[in-house]
Amino acid sequence: MRILRRTGTAIASAILVIAGSTLTASPAYAADYDCPGGSNPNALPGTATTPVSPVHIGGRAIELRYNRTARCAWGRITLGAPGDKIWVDWSRTLTGDHAPWAQLGVTQIATGTSKFTNAYNDAGYVMRACGQPVGYGLVCTGWY
Known part of the structure; x- marks a missing residue:
């Protein structure tokens, strides 16, 4: 089992999904995920x-x-339905399969047809958006 680590300490506020296991890390490095202007993509500068x-x-x-000014990225699902899920995966590994990665911002559409995750720091990291619409399988964008 792999655990995303930073100098020996698990990265914070992350839920890691690895081989069907879910691990919750300690809050020691929550700032790694923070974006300037807050986690609401609509409040980002620029x-x-x-x-x-x-x-x-x-x-x-x-x-x-992706917001170039803030160096933040987030996931969005559109044309969806209540219950559809969206999240982002975040990795420090810039090449290969990007493992291990942290799964961040899992959220779902409650009403309406669209939803976005919080925005997360993208400076020097790679991210992808993943979703699972009700009645369909899991799908992810490419890493960016």
């Missing part, structure tokens, strides 16, 4: 938001979105 590598499943669009 206006440049770029969708990156969208994927489609069951009529839904799952995309990783």
